[in-house]
Amino acid sequence: MLDVFVIGAGPIGLACGIEAQKRGLSYVIVDKGCLVNSIYNYPANMTFFSTSDKLEIGEVPFISHNPKPTRPEALEYYRRVTSSWKLNVRLYEPVNSVEKKGDFFVITTSKATFEARNVILATGFYDLPYxxxxxxxxxxxxxxxxxxxxxxxxxxxxxxxxxxxxxxxxxxxxxxxxxxxxxxxxxxxxxxxxxxxxxxxxxxxxxxxxxxxxxxxxxxxxxxxxxxxxxxxxxxxxxxxxxxxMTGYQPSFSFLKSMNIEIGTDDFLTPVHNPETMETNVPGIYLAGVICGGLKTNKWFIENSRVHAEVIMEGIAKKEAV
CATH class of the missing domain: 3.50.50.60 (FAD/NAD(P)-binding domain)
Incomplete structure (x- = not known):
């Protein structure tokens, strides 16, 4: 039985794994694509808006040779973070279903079945174009x-x-x-x-x-x-x-609904969650990163949602300690 199952191996998903590891919680990070799959799919010559220090996670310095880091530099950085922390990451393994069974969840992927007390969705929004x-x-x-x-x-x-x-x-x-x-x-x-x-x-x-x-x-x-x-x-x-x-992208609302996560009725279809704990209406399922904004994909970035990992893991650690 895992303490935490993280869906999405982007920067915020990796940050969640780091925070779980710091607190001695058992976890796994699963992604249907490669490591930081969204960044990998960015244009080859893309330059970030943020400076490198604002993209850092896990106290690992991000040194860029440019005023603004590039896609290749970011890929190298997040590979280094994953290796430095020896994160438990499983790639190219889509999640097929998440079902609640009493006080835990059964997660079925394309390769295995897991049981976990908590689930974190850090899936981003880059998979479904408008x-x-x-x-x-x-x-x-x-x-x-x-x-x-x-x-x-x-x-x-x-x-x-x-x-x-x-x-x-x-x-x-x-x-x-x-x-x-x-x-x-x-x-x-x-x-x-x-x-x-x-x-x-x-x-x-x-x-x-x-x-x-x-x-x-x-x-x-x-x-x-x-x-x-x-x-x-x-x-x-x-x-x-x-x-x-280049019309933009949106999160997979159907995936959220399959887990009984409520979608708000506002213009941005914001998934229902407590902004202080990041927990959804389904106890034990949390949101982290850009997915928290629904269709407002310019609300959350790496730099302002890194804190989600700390907030979520602090809450889970307290809950597991009871």
């Missing part, structure tokens, strides 16, 4: 994830979205030789939360015409060689090779 729900979205040319610019050299690229990911993709594909880069933006301006050192760059590229932008617009149909968009000036059809839909 879909456009337009004809042609299932074509191979439509991508909801972006890795690097090379495949789009010489191509006509349409980027949907003007948050950090959309802006980064537009600038990188433009600079790496895309034949034409066009942005389709729902709002009338570039997102206010775009990284401050990037925002003037994209605004100037749009102003000079290097990147075409359609504001207050949306895609209505995608075909093999064309895209239809509705703009304030009416319908337009553009020649197109690839659509990069």
């Amino acid at each position: 879909l456009l729900n337009v004809p042609g979205e299932d074509l191979p040319k439509v991508r909801h994830y972006y890795k690097e610019a090379h495949p789009y050299f010489g191509m006509k690229v349409l980027v949907i979205g003007a948050a950090n990911s959309g802006v980064d993709v537009a600038l990188e594909t433009y600079r790496k030789g895309a034949k034409e880069v066009t942005m389709v933006i729902r709002d009338d301006v570039i997102g206010e939360r775009v990284k401050y050192w990037v925002k003037p760059d994209i605004e100037n590229r749009i102003k000079e015409g290097s990147i075409k932008a359609y504001f207050k617009s949306q895609v209505t149909a995608i075909r093999e060689t064309e895209v239809d968009i509705v703009t304030p000036e009416g319908m337009k059809t553009l020649e197109n090779d690839f659509v990069l839909a």
Whole structure:
């Protein structure tokens, strides 16, 4: 019988394992993908908004060679943290079900069955993209994830979205030789939360015409060689090779509901939990990290949710001591 079963081997899930280890609690961290799977799936050349010290966990220093750490540096750092603490991590092992049996839980994964007194969900939000729900979205040319610019050299690229990911993709594909880069933006301006050192760059590229932008617009149909968009000036059809839909991602609400976790009725569908203990309406199940914000995925980051691990483990340790 484990004291704690952690679902998600991202930075916050790892932090939970560290805090459990500090308190002598038995635990396992399970992830359906690789270590820090979300960070691994970020664009290859991504730079974090946070400084390296704000990404640290487990008192392991994060030394970056840049003012802001990069994706490769973060991957190296979290591998080092996992090795330094000798964390009990099981990767590529999806969780199929979590069932409450009296005062403990039975967790079934693709490889084994576990029993645990407490479960922590640190699953993030990167697995389910917001879909456009337009004809042609299932074509191979439509991508909801972006890795690097090379495949789009010489191509006509349409980027949907003007948050950090959309802006980064537009600038990188433009600079790496895309034949034409066009942005389709729902709002009338570039997102206010775009990284401050990037925002003037994209605004100037749009102003000079290097990147075409359609504001207050949306895609209505995608075909093999064309895209239809509705703009304030009416319908337009553009020649197109690839659509990069950087429309954001959302947590798996169906997974939460399968454990009887209540979802709030607010605009962000915030999972019901006590913000002082991080415990959900299901006693013994806790939330940690970005999943606590529901659809408001910009509320919690590594830097401001690291504390969740300490709060949760302190509560569990007291409960187990009784």
